[in-house]
Amino acid sequence: MGNLTIKDIAKVAGVSYSTVSRALSGAPGISSATRERILKICDEKGYRANALARSLINKKTNVLGLIVPEVTNPFYSELSLEIETYARELGYNIMLCNSLNDHERTDELFNFLLSHRVDGILHASSRIYSADMLKNYSSSIPFILIGTAPAECNSILNTISTDNYEGGRIAAKYLLSLGHRDIFYMGYRKGSTSHQLRLLGFNSVMENAGLKPVILENPSNGSSISRGYDLCRKIFSKPFRQTAMFAATDSMALGALQAAEEYHISIPGDLSLLSYDNTIFSSLPGISLSTVDQRKQALAHAAVDLMMHLIEHPYNDQHTHQLISPSLVLRNSCRELTSGT
């Protein structure tokens, strides 16, 4: 690297390199005359401090690791942009990594981020981890799980997530309020704590009304359009009596839309479809899904704020679990059930 160092500048300025360092770091105890003279030289010569050397001494990189399943999933790309933007405002940079929902890769990424001495790690995931693995992650560094952990991990790590239980309740209440009684719950992934809570909330409302949804389980470890499509094809190929469907994620709902198109099922004419996430997908023309908003900006801000707190109070072993209340966004994929059907 043909980069200039502090010594080069010192030589030009005719001072010791400690003085240059002080001028650059804004330390006290230096005459503003020399400071300005030095700063001017740095500017002219195009000096750029080596962040590596700085971090090595300061034991602080001002870099945060962010692990998401896949940036191509709109939920995570929107979340990561919010996080990056807000973190940058606070003087932190983000190292974004895609886990592809794979344990081994996640492990590698952790090791990578730790060896680069990031100041903290934000891990967005909807997978269930073993308590051991989570403990391993959260023990060495300020760590926040964006998502829901199994209950036994509450004492060892910080989490921030949408209130999935409440989200499930909101969804069920809305469909009931439209008069629906026979309802599909499509895309449940039992390998995800968030999904478990979402279903629990949904069921709590249904049970109160003396009802039970038909659950279409997604056996794979991620939600996607094609999984939603596969699940719904099976259902739509035969007659069914359900009048509404709740899709556990926007991408699953998109798959439902695709299958519905194929089987000439009108939405919301034949089937009301309510979704979950409120990604860009749900507001696209010709799609226009009613959906439960996860409020990504609130999630992002809460996560970064908490991270700042953790970094400033490293020896605090209190663990917090923040829930962001979801909200309902109404578009055109649900209709009121008129008597007669």
Add this chain to the structure above:
Amino acid sequence: MGNLTIKDIAKVAGVSYSTVSRALSGAPGISSATRERILKICDEKGYRANALARSLINKKTNVLGLIVPEVTNPFYSELSLEIETYARELGYNIMLCNSLNDHERTDELFNFLLSHRVDGILHASSRIYSADMLKNYSSSIPFILIGTAPAECNSILNTISTDNYEGGRIAAKYLLSLGHRDIFYMGYRKGSTSHQLRLLGFNSVMENAGLKPVILENPSNGSSISRGYDLCRKIFSKPFRQTAMFAATDSMALGALQAAEEYHISIPGDLSLLSYDNTIFSSLPGISLSTVDQRKQALAHAAVDLMMHLIEHPYNDQHTHQLISPSLVLRNSCRELTSGT
């Protein structure tokens, strides 16, 4: 950072810390017995080498900077995932930054990446930069512009992009082959070299047929659904004689779809719509856009491969300009013009 250092390990192992270093870095000249003993201790104690210190000496970080306008744009999220995945296979990590298409922010990001001593910078952008700015960027570090630069910059930087001229030609040829003669070219951004070439290619085919498209220019400095919507609303609110529209990007096409829905214009019934990018958007249910594929994976691989070359041959001042041939992806948004209309 309560991290273990090489000295801690040396103490436990009862050797000098140079020996530990050699065991870890796989250097020659160390008995495999001691190496394994040391490695075992590192493993047990959970030692993780400090990448900062290593990079400081090696003058190599194995980190690449990637600047994109916005990860929430599917084109860039798909591209960045391809780049990250491939770079990781080759032992490099990506620092992803969002420029928001803003010059000042881009400058900041550059400085940030340079001070972190990344080994190279990939800059995906469709904006036009001044030769000065590009020169400034590309002079200090291996640099690749993913996109098209103004001609006068060809001698100072490396570029990789889709062959936009050819892409424009492909689009025009296809619409003509379906019998269309009156065509909108929607979403042209004169502030983008790629857009300029795309239009040039499109026009070259049209002119050959003695035709001229009606150009709807996008005056802002980025493409988006809402810009496409705004542009098309104006057109769709009055009668028009055009039978086909070429949208300069998928997101602009989505805006067209939205406006068409509002004005009850059937696509492709009343208007054929051909798009450009082939992002996930274009294959969504109910959307199903025919589009020109930019072949993001080929772009990503070519960019990373070239970057590897630049890193290994730092003093080569040859500059290359690779073009990836686009391809046509047919879906359901265009129809043949039957005689009579």
Add this chain to the structure above:
DNA sequence: CTGAAAGCGCTTACAG
């Protein structure tokens, strides 16, 4: 206000 010195955690010639 300024300089000389020690040190962050590592690698790599140089001796032995």
Add this chain to the structure above:
DNA sequence: CTGAAAGCGCTTACAG
């Protein structure tokens, strides 16, 4: 095969 020493580019007490 192993150790002592110098050094990567910085910061920060410690003197003066």
